[in-house]
Amino acid sequence: MTLTTADPGVLQRPELVTEIPGPKSREIHARRERAVPRGVGCALPIYVDHADGAWLTDVDGNRLLDLGSGIGVTTLGHTQPAVVAAAKEQLDRVSHTLFTVTPYENYVRLAERLAQHTPGAHAKKTFFVNSGAEAVENAVKIARAHTGRRVVAALDHAFHGRTNLTMAMNHRAAPYGTGFGPFAPDVQRVPNSYPLRDGLTGPQAAARTIEYLEQRIGASDIAAVIAEPIQGEGGFVVPAEGYLPALQEWATANGVVFIADEIQAGLGRTGTWFASELFGLVPDLVLTAKGIADGLPLAGITGRAEIMDSALPGGLGGTFGGNPVSIAAAHAVLDLLETGGPFAEAARIEEALTRGLRELARDHAAIGDIRGHGAMIAFELVEPSTAAPLAGLAADIAAHAARRGVLLLTAGSYGNVVRFLPSLAVTDAQIDYALEVIAEALPD
Template sequence: MALLDTDAPALPLGGPGLPQERRLITDLPGPRSAEILARKADAVPAGVGHTVPVAAVAAGGGIVVDADGNSLIDLGSGIAVTTVGNAHPKIAAAVAAQAAQFTHTCFMISPYESYIAVAEALNRLTPGDFAKKSALFNSGAEAVENAIKIARKHTGRQAVVAFDHGYHGRTNLTMALTAKSMPYKSGFGPFAPEVYRAPMSYPFRDGLAGSEAAARAILQIEKQIGADNLAAIIIEPIQGEGGFVVPADGFLPALSEWCTANGVVFIADEVQTGFARTGHMFASEIFGVEPDLITTAKGIAGGLPLAAVTGRAEVMDASHAGGLGGTYGGNPIACAAALAAIDVFENDGVIERAQQIGRLLSDRLRAMQAADPRIGDVRGHGAMIAAEFVDPQTNAPDAALTAAVAKAAIAQGVIVLTCGTYGNVIRFLPPLSIGDELLNEGIDIIAAALAAS
């Protein structure tokens, strides 16, 4: 059998030239997608699941096209990856040009300028007016692992604190840092030691001011671990998989100040929040914090696998030569894509577009909330907005309603993702290339699904 079906219809071109309209010509999945998904079931482990029952063949703007010619509204961006839009012309051109030059040498063997240029850009763009250095890796989880390694080497300590509802990856160490058991941790232990958990600021559920929530977390850290044993705390400035939880004002600065006073490395995991997603280049800017280390991935390279740890030069330099790296880390094609994506972030108005999308989403969702008390909370920044669904009588999480709304929306051709420790949050992560008309249509369909549930 051929690796790809050469008898299949010619694939449409992706990118911004793709017609920007929702179109369903079959039920989902259509026959061609169903055939491909059957092959998936035979060839790919059951543990590699999928949310939307289609096989994608093209994408661009705010649209994903499947193998049957259906066009779906994309409100997920591949989990915040295609922030500048799928198949962006600048990125596609940069990838093609680099692939024609060379595809790999391994930066640890024969260094190349594009890796250094990405590091220079990250050192310049990340929060903090101090000397910085960056190391490049392949995925967000790999960046988090290396940030922990660097912090431990710098401090000579071992303990690490993560937070309730946090998500940091699927490797052994990052599973230990991640709070949610199913589907990320269950049955996969034992996990890496010396990882502890502190309470997160979750205003909708705890009602605490930022200073109160920080005092609660710091007291627990001091009494259960001890500052002298602690290498780092790691936190998402706005939690992703945990439910787009936005901490109360003052929470993150108080933690950062405590870390500085106690020689603890403050790590901001901006894998999902970074690169214009929140209407700022990095979400740490919203809260006025300057992390010692910051981890990035997802939107950094327009869809190619790349991640980074950026931070204070004296912390980043703690490792011995050869202690950091990896065969593919900072692959030249991914670096070319990242440089093109950074150009778009800085010069093409996407940060302003994220702010516009945030206002549209927030206004629409809050209007829905005013009419339906099952939407308990609407929160987020920029193009990273969430609605939390609850039982209006008890405020208890309503995961069943959330799943039903998402399933109905997907059946109507709208790609939406759920999240949250309790499975009761729908998250909105549209590409910043989506138009208002498509975005409003997507929300209309979700509103209809909620009304019918």
């Protein structure tokens, strides 16, 4: 399966007919400021009219290259035809029935398929909720029920959501937690592996994390350790080789549930079914959301059967969790992934992006690190002489790119990372254009 096209008639550069944002977007944004709380942020105030593949078309008629995909949601492209067809067909049959009251087969079949594709050959079970944060909350509930323990350990630079529990698990207080306390108790944050910043090997970084877990918390009180195999909001931090397996081995030896938050990195994004596979990791619980239904709200918790059965009947669920339309879309996503084509596209994108970014780095010393896998690539900006985080430049690059018709996302605990989360429909020519635009905004 090929998601891209080499047709020379296909648009390879943005089409801008007004300034960005245009007059219609500005008018809607003024209405937004009167009607929507300021806490609902806005990275780029262009208002989308329609989308397809790697493109967003705003209400002013500007066509922008989307390298964010709704923060990694539309992995297979906007309005992917097979996903749209599956959702439409399901809408004509049943739009909603609560699975815990009157169930339906597609929910069961999707659980079976996730058991097949998540890491490990052990028996697994899955249930579905609406969002990534809900998946995290439910994974913690299950881990506590299974172990009879209370503490959850999250890694430095992590991001897990905006609910009360997940706010307590995040690395950054502002803006995600500022003013919203008190937070959920029994959450501890521990050092992670960040090769650019700590210079440690995977085993060394794991030893540091484990020492903290044992001495500052105590293994007997820990229900779960949760880790993003590649950290998302933290700046696409890729751990040193051996870090995650060592942490998992310690968790298993101490009766601690190891949770892999694959919400941003899973389901084809990194060129594999799950990013855990890149590190030889077989988690106890795997969390999915974002790309699982290519734009429809759905999230899943998949885990070892004996752990997943720890909750009493009625202890898990939710009115809209596993909605039939979202479930149908997810089946279409898995059908496409099972062809293998999306994994090849992710590898192509990784090669194009990393090659282009390395060429930029030769001329621009502010690019201190290039990292990631598949269609999940980032570069970190540093002071060339000290490697200290270069705050502010990432936002400047994103603003310049927007004016040139390219939507980029920033990230990182220091606000100094530009991240690429394109759909797998993006072409090499479109990537090359984005890199040209970035070069314009980089200091010499």
